[in-house]
Amino acid sequence: MLPGFTGTVKYDEPMNLHTTFKIGGPAAVFIEPDTAECLQLVCQTLDKEDAPFFVIGAGSNLVVSDDGLDCFVVSTQKISFISEETVTDTENMEASFLLHCGAGLSMDDAAKWCADKGLSGLEAFAGLPGTAGGALFMNARCYGVSVSDVLVSAAYLDSADGYRLKKYCFADGDWDYKKSPFQDSSKVIVSADFRVREGNPGEIAAECEEHIADRDKKGHFSHPSAGSVFKNNRAFGKPSGQIIDEAGLRGVQIGGAQIAPWHGNFIINTGSASAEDVRQLVDYVISVVKAKTGFVLESEIIFV
Ligand SMILES: Cc1cc2nc3c(=O)[nH]c(=O)nc-3n(C[C@H](O)[C@H](O)[C@H](O)COP(=O)(O)OP(=O)(O)OC[C@H]3O[C@@H](n4cnc5c(N)ncnc54)[C@H](O)[C@@H]3O)c2cc1C
Structure with a gap:
């Protein structure tokens, strides 16, 4: 075992257990690091060994081959921390907040956490099964709001620089409908910072519920x-x-x-x-x- 690593390692792990389609043959090695630091350790080690790997979030946008994946699969799902930080918007003299989300946190959980705290901004993503990392990668769009509309910055591991931890600051020109700057590289997203603001807890929760009910009505959860x-x-x-x-x-x-x-x-x-x-x-x-x-x-x- 890799010194300093905590998390789980599984061999010949059926990928149908890790995709919302419930499709996919076995991954040769499936690694689920417990922390962002362990994710970096895994990426750096695999890189040094020239071992190809694929990063997976919730597997909610994937069709994995029936033959499986003859490589390492690295799951972010345990990296699911969330916290908020107050920032003062000097232009509007309004308090706003930065939401720090681990790459493996589900967007649905992020939206619900915000609703509990009376923070508004992520309501549109309630019910989205993907993780923050996957949502950034895909520039997920729900109910007229794209991830790029609420993203401030992200931390990522740079494959071009030995998987060193770097910060990405949002730049409008990098994004488009369902397009993100992460799609043209093998950067690994570690966390995302979203802009949220104070709101009415009842209204925020009601909007989240409305979106989830709409997805339910549209049959999103009835079949894989x-x-x-x-x-x-x-x-x-x-x-x-x-x-x-x-x-x-x-x-x-x-x-x-x-x-x-x-x-x-x-x-x-x-x-x-x-x-x-x-x-x-x-x-x-x-x-x-x-x-x-x-x-x-x-x-x-x-x-x-
Ligand atoms: C019922 C249902 C409803 C959905 N509704 C919507 C919707 O309304 N809008 C929408 O846009 N999508 C929707 N999706 C699709 C999906 O949820 C999104 O695309 C989501 O953003 C994918 O996130 P994920 O964590 O599942 O990513 P995965 O499917 O695990 O991965 C998708 C891609 O992202 C990459 N990736 C994942 N995490 C990282 C990371 N940390 N660093 C680098 N790359 C990473 C993977 O390598 C892969 O290429 C829906 C899916 C389902 C099943």
């Missing part, structure tokens, strides 16, 4: 899935889900993977879906939509 499968594209003039609905694809099934009968942009695992089933279904939707409309849908879910 990875959320929306295709990105929206303004040029299409309507949401991807509507385009898929209009192409008559709701309910279409390949193996155990099915386009949700109630939502065109959701693929669900009906029980025994393989990654290959999902891939074939995604390719099928892309080809039918292209043939019927000329639009080329872009997958949002990541095949690993």
